[in-house]
Amino acid sequence: MLFAFLCKDKPGHLQVRLDTRPAHVEHLTALNAAGTLKFAGPFLGEDGKPTGSLVVVEAADLAAAEKIAADDPYAKAGLFESVQVKAWNWVFNNPANA
Template sequence: MLFALICTDKPDHLQVRLDTRPGHVAYLEGLNAKGTLKFAGPFLDEAGKPTGSLVVVEAADSAAAELIAEADPYARAGLFASVEIKAWNWVFNAPQGA
């Protein structure tokens, strides 16, 4: 089952994001190697600065998706004001086997 992790950064936490980015990228690369990560990227403001993240993962259930979200170095560093986890169905332009 697919889950969208919709993460909103705390205001004025850009430096936390920048400092934690290498660990976050390594974490996502590990999820990708396992086939868990489907896609991910930052939300941007009008100036092109990141304000949050969208991460779509495959997990057995919402509890497993929550564990994935909690283990993200961004979450551990306290970057996010909120994380919403929603079951998601990839209907259009899904790659084979998604």
């Protein structure tokens, strides 16, 4: 099952994001290599700077997805004001359905 992580950065925490980015990218790279990561990227503010993240993973259930979200270095560094983990159905342009 697919799960979307809707992550909102804490205001004024851009430097935390920048400092933690290498570990975050390493984490996502490992998830990608395992076939768990489907796609990911930052939300951008009007100034073009990141304000949060969208990450979609495949996990057995909500608890497994929540663990993946909690293990993200951004989450561990306290970057996020909020994280919603929601089951998601990829209908359009899903490469698995091509």
